[in-house]
Amino acid sequence: MKLVTAIVKPFKLDAVKQALETVGVSGLTVSEVQGFGRQKGHTEVYRGAEYQVEFVPKVRIEVLVDDADAQRVTDTIVDAARTGSIGDGKVWVVPVDEIVRVRTGERGPDAI
Amino acid sequence: MVNTGDTAWILTSASMVLLMTPGLALFYGGMVRAKSVLNMMMMSFGALALISVLWVLYGYSMAFGDDLGSTADGGPGLLGDPFQYLGLKGLMEDVTSEAGGLPPMAFVGFQAVFAIITVALISGAIADRAKFGAWMVFAGIWATIVYFPIAHWVFDFTLIGDDGVVTHVGGWIANDLAAIDFAGGTAVHINAGAAGLALAIVLGKRRGFGRDLMRPHNLPLVMIGAGLLWFGWFGFNAGSAVAANNTAAVVWVNTMVATGAASLGWLLVEKLRDGHATSLGAASGVVAGLVAITPSCSAVSPIGAIVLGAVAGAMCALAVGLKYRFGYDDSLDVVGVHLVGGLVGTIGVGFLATAAAPAAVDGLLYGGGVDQLWRQTVGALAVLVTSFVLTYLIGLAIEKTMGFRVDEEDELTGIDTVIHAESGYDFSQLASGGGGSSAGRPLGAPVPTGKGARA
Numbered sequence: 001m002k003l004v005t006a007i008v009k010p011f012k013l014d015a016v017k018q019a020l021e022t023v024g025v026s027g028l029t030v031s032e033v034q035g036f037g038r039q040k041g042h043t044e045v046y047r048g049a050e051y052q053v054e055f056v057p058k059v060r061i062e063v064l065v066d067d068a069d070a071q072r073v074t075d076t077i078v079d080a081a082r083t084g085s086i087g088d089g090k091v092w093v094v095p096v097d098e099i100v101r102v103r104t105g106e107r108g109p110d111a112i
Numbered sequence: 113m114v115n116t117g118d119t120a121w122i123l124t125s126a127s128m129v130l131l132m133t134p135g136l137a138l139f140y141g142g143m144v145r146a147k148s149v150l151n152m153m154m155m156s157f158g159a160l161a162l163i164s165v166l167w168v169l170y171g172y173s174m175a176f177g178d179d180l181g182s183t184a185d186g187g188p189g190l191l192g193d194p195f196q197y198l199g200l201k202g203l204m205e206d207v208t209s210e211a212g213g214l215p216p217m218a219f220v221g222f223q224a225v226f227a228i229i230t231v232a233l234i235s236g237a238i239a240d241r242a243k244f245g246a247w248m249v250f251a252g253i254w255a256t257i258v259y260f261p262i263a264h265w266v267f268d269f270t271l272i273g274d275d276g277v278v279t280h281v282g283g284w285i286a287n288d289l290a291a292i293d294f295a296g297g298t299a300v301h302i303n304a305g306a307a308g309l310a311l312a313i314v315l316g317k318r319r320g321f322g323r324d325l326m327r328p329h330n331l332p333l334v335m336i337g338a339g340l341l342w343f344g345w346f347g348f349n350a351g352s353a354v355a356a357n358n359t360a361a362v363v364w365v366n367t368m369v370a371t372g373a374a375s376l377g378w379l380l381v382e383k384l385r386d387g388h389a390t391s392l393g394a395a396s397g398v399v400a401g402l403v404a405i406t407p408s409c410s411a412v413s414p415i416g417a418i419v420l421g422a423v424a425g426a427m428c429a430l431a432v433g434l435k436y437r438f439g440y441d442d443s444l445d446v447v448g449v450h451l452v453g454g455l456v457g458t459i460g461v462g463f464l465a466t467a468a469a470p471a472a473v474d475g476l477l478y479g480g481g482v483d484q485l486w487r488q489t490v491g492a493l494a495v496l497v498t499s500f501v502l503t504y505l506i507g508l509a510i511e512k513t514m515g516f517r518v519d520e521e522d523e524l525t526g527i528d529t530v531i532h533a534e535s536g537y538d539f540s541q542l543a544s545g546g547g548g549s550s551a552g553r554p555l556g557a558p559v560p561t562g563k564g565a566r567a
Contacts (some may be wrong), residue, residue, distance in 0.1 A: 044327060045386045047396060047432045047445060053323050 001096040002070040006061045007089040008081040013059045019080035031060045039087035118355045122218045125351025129225040132344035133232050139337025140236050142330040144305050145528025148240045149536040155235035167224040173197035174260035174394035182281035189284025192264045230300045236444030237308030246516045258502050268297035291491030295352035297407025297458040298495040305451025306499035314507035338395035349409045351431045359470040363409040372419030374401025375424025400428035405451030408461045411471040416464040424456040462488040
């Protein structure tokens, strides 16, 4: 089992969600996060004073998948989230030791 | 007989001016960081509460009582008799003349709300770092020592009866100097601006001033506040005609158009200098224009008002950068907007006044020479210096005794939770009981302590 985590531009959330549904992903978790990469934030001006806003709003999407699906889900997210400009984000995959469905107590791949 | 039309307009204007202080609370509140929005707004509401009481007790009398030390020939014009109308005694009966006029209490109310907002304006200079108790002590002392006397100087006109006998001696700027300050460019704006500068110097900079991100947390609040200020300002200026007449109508139009021109002026400077026309700039330009037209609204033509407003908007947009150059943390630009805008408007009368306007005086650009110009300049500088020096001393006295600033940790944590035990926003489902379960509180949610009314 794997955890696929993606940091993407907020306006790409809907596109990523729809793309994941078409490849059979039945659940995911999203959260609003802030951060910076090579994009290095942006500049805002208040009454003539410039502020470097380093942390840019992003959306984090987390999907638990079976080992066999990890590559396909990752590629789907990357395709849906790409604009080609700086700040598109990152996707990474980590192994997961155990998953439990709270309601039924099912464990392992059955709980995905 | 009371003139019912005039009375209705003045009571309406007074109510509009009262709304300016909550409007100012929004204007200022949106400009600070989320962790100190309530403290910022509380400084305005604190002024509303305290000054309304002081005004009734002795403030009106200090401002509009007979000039202390005066004779039938005139007086020093420095202070009204604090005991003449102590507790507003004698002002409940209808003493209006047969020719018509205002009930005394209508004027008492109208002038009260000027005192309130002048004190509240100062608070923008000391955002994020002042103890609320110290602010309230300051507000009471400042109103008593600085505002009430200066209101006497500027707003209290000498009255002469039908038989040519002086019935009331007023303040020196209004009568002896004869500077034109229709609604308070000196007494309100230069006064509050100079006081803000002095207080910002006494309290010192916020931790991280010039280094940390201190951007406004809610610009829509700022724009709502600016809108309420603009609305209320029609009462402030047109109400200062103290009658529902032609002067009030001319002043109303000048107040509208100078403000529009100032907002354009500010936005133009921003666009040329920074590349963006900002909402904060539009709102700030509105206030700068309102400040500049306040002293001048009865003295200039509508075209003169456009010129004055545009100049004020542009100059204030440039002036708000001065604090970074000189290193004083006038957090919300009370100096850059109110002091500079007040000076532009007050001294601008000397240039742009036209005899065709209700004040019937020609300024330098209309062939009137420098006579009015020097009167305006003396009036402006007198209020500026007096206010700065007295405010500095009051601020220093409070700092040395009870302390004016919160300590470093409290300032960094956020003054709202530390001083007021509240926070302005609670949008998080996690922290507001959004889980809906009776089994236990959600992570991080507030827990009733059992103290106080809920116990």
